[in-house]
Amino acid sequence: MAILATAERLLEDRTLSEISIDDLARGAGISRPTFYFYFASKDAVLLALLDRVVEQGQTAAGDVLDHLAGDPRARWREAISAFYEAFRSHRAVTLACAQVRATNAEVRQLWATVMERWVQRTATAIEAERERGAAPLGLPARDLAVALNSMNERVLYATFADEGPAVAESTVVDVLLDIWLSSIYQTTAP
Amino acid sequence: MAILATAERLLEDRTLSEISIDDLARGAGISRPTFYFYFASKDAVLLALLDRVVEQGQTAAGDVLDHLAGDPRARWREAISAFYEAFRSHRAVTLACAQVRATNAEVRQLWATVMERWVQRTATAIEAERERGAAPLGLPARDLAVALNSMNERVLYATFADEGPAVAESTVVDVLLDIWLSSIYQTTAP
DNA sequence: TGAGAGTATCGACACCACGTCGAAGATGCC
DNA sequence: GGCATCTTCGACGTGGTGTCGATACTCTCA
Numbered sequence A, B: 001m002a003i004l005a006t007a008e009r010l011l012e013d014r015t016l017s018e019i020s021i022d023d024l025a026r027g028a029g030i031s032r033p034t035f036y037f038y039f040a041s042k043d044a045v046l047l048a049l050l051d052r053v054v055e056q057g058q059t060a061a062g063d064v065l066d067h068l069a070g071d072p073r074a075r076w077r078e079a080i081s082a083f084y085e086a087f088r089s090h091r092a093v094t095l096a097c098a099q100v101r102a103t104n105a106e107v108r109q110l111w112a113t114v115m116e117r118w119v120q121r122t123a124t125a126i127e128a129e130r131e132r133g134a135a136p137l138g139l140p141a142r143d144l145a146v147a148l149n150s151m152n153e154r155v156l157y158a159t160f161a162d163e164g165p166a167v168a169e170s171t172v173v174d175v176l177l178d179i180w181l182s183s184i185y186q187t188t189a190p
Numbered sequence C: 001t002g003a004g005a006g007t008a009t010c011g012a013c014a015c016c017a018c019g020t021c022g023a024a025g026a027t028g029c030c
Numbered sequence D: 001g002g003c004a005t006c007t008t009c010g011a012c013g014t015g016g017t018g019t020c021g022a023t024a025c026t027c028t029c030a
Helices: A002-011 A021-027 A032-038 A042-061 A072-089 A091-100 A105-131 A141-161 A172-185 B002-010 B021-027 B032-038 B042-061 B072-089 B091-100 B105-131 B141-161 B172-185
Strands: none
Touching (some): A002 A021, A021 A032, A021 A042, A042 A072, A042 A105, A072 A172, A091 A105, A105 A172, A141 A172, A141 B141, A141 B172, A172 B141, A172 B172, B021 B032, B042 B072, B072 B141, B141 B172
């Protein structure tokens, strides 16, 4: 769909609020009313874009967290890296979503669903590690999972948007990993 | 100033983009052109509001982190609580800022400055704890400080906005505290 | 005391983006 | 060739924004 392609292209160097529906329409070679034949609003376009990214990221992540026993550090690192790559490979779209999420309920909802999935996987993995005696008891696994995933989201956003205090792109995964390991295992070398 | 009061009041139950300049003007008992006599835009109003909150929060925080030695856990908890209270006592304003930050460079700038101050205090405190042998070496103190403060920001936002996966308001401070202690001291009981 | 320099206010205008409606080309199927 | 459905757009009304010029309201100082 030409509209989606146009949107993703324009988002590379403008923010969504700086893009008019007319820009999207003209970019796709159609008139403004015709735009409405395909999408109800600008936000709906972003939603569709996000849908695709999510779809794609979903499979990429896989089930790394189901095989922690062998080398926990390496597995957790893969999981965080997957998160990192998902963000990174569609930087423009995810940055735009973070913006629109504040205003648009549907985007917020979709994003929340995605986060929830990550949180649940994380919580399950933490509980499994405690079960097999690799990790000590501590915070409720879900609370810990929510906080850690929120941290990743915010830190990666700052890194990619290069906004305010941020961690360098080259070290950000390892910084996050250390905090995950510390708070789950009380050591960085489980 | 009546405009500021009106803005803070309206933000209690509407988002900033749902508030027109006319709403602010009428709420303050003036006409729309007169509004422009005082502020250049809606965003400028929010900026002024944020300024006040920051001013106020700045003093409230104080220098807790300069006296960690006695009871580190208690001191760190106070620091996180200060952050929590700053957010909480002006919930509407901070939520609005998080939204506008995405679009408005000035708000983004001011927010970044505030965060930077917190980050620096945190980093300094971590280094001091390592110096006196209370905390082990590990990540660069600044990277750790950035990540932990980002986590707080995002987690508290989710809690107050009641958006997506969040931690309960009653336990959020302790959840954050545990992660801070784990990643700084490699134990939750330093 | 009244002329002039600020301060504060608004009516009226032009502008721009949005969303809708109704009419009119394509396209395909019977 | 006729009919239904998909696709397109010109033209319109609406609502929020920002500006301009005119008018009032206050001081102050000669």
